Amino acid sequence: MVSVVIIGMQMCPFKMKGFGVDKTLLYKQCIGCGLKKSFNSFYKHKEMRSGCLNKCIVCVKSDVVECRKTNLEYVRAYDRKRGKLFLRKQRTSEVTKKYRKQYPKRYIANYLVANAVRSGKIKKSKVC
Numbered sequence: 001m002v003s004v005v006i007i008g009m010q011m012c013p014f015k016m017k018g019f020g021v022d023k024t025l026l027y028k029q030c031i032g033c034g035l036k037k038s039f040n041s042f043y044k045h046k047e048m049r050s051g052c053l054n055k056c057i058v059c060v061k062s063d064v065v066e067c068r069k070t071n072l073e074y075v076r077a078y079d080r081k082r083g084k085l086f087l088r089k090q091r092t093s094e095v096t097k098k099y100r101k102q103y104p105k106r107y108i109a110n111y112l113v114a115n116a117v118r119s120g121k122i123k124k125s126k127v128c
Contacts (some may be wrong), residue, residue, distance in 0.1 A: 028052065032059030 042052035
C-alpha cells in the first residue's frame with residue numbers, strides 16, 4: 001500500500017511506517033535549516049513517523065556544539081564524573097594494554113621521552 005505525502009509542496013511516494021510497509025521517501029525537509037535532503041542526511045529515530053529525526057545531521061551537530069559551549073561547566077563536570085565510572089576505567093585499561101601489546105616499541109619510546117622531559121634532560125618544544 002503506497003500513499004502519497006506532500007512535503008515542501010512536492011509530491012513523493014511514501015510508504016508510511018505503521019501501515020505494514022517500509023518507507024521510500026525521496027527526500028525530507030529539515031526543520032533546522034529548511035533544506036530538502038535525502039534520508040541519508042538524517043539520523044534514524046524509530047518513534048518518528050518517517051523513521052528519522054526532523055533535523056538533519058549537520059543541524060543536530062551544530063546544536064550539540066552550541067549546547068556544549070553554553071553549558072561548558074556542566075558538561076565538564078559530567079565528563080569528569082563519567083570518566084570515573086568503573087566500566088570506563090576498565091575499558092581504558094583494556095585499550096591501554098592492547099596498545100602496549102600492539103605497539104611495544106612506540107610505547108617504550110613514549111615512556112622514555114616522557115621520563116626525559118620530566119627529569120629535565122629534554123625540553124618540550126612548543127611547536128611540533
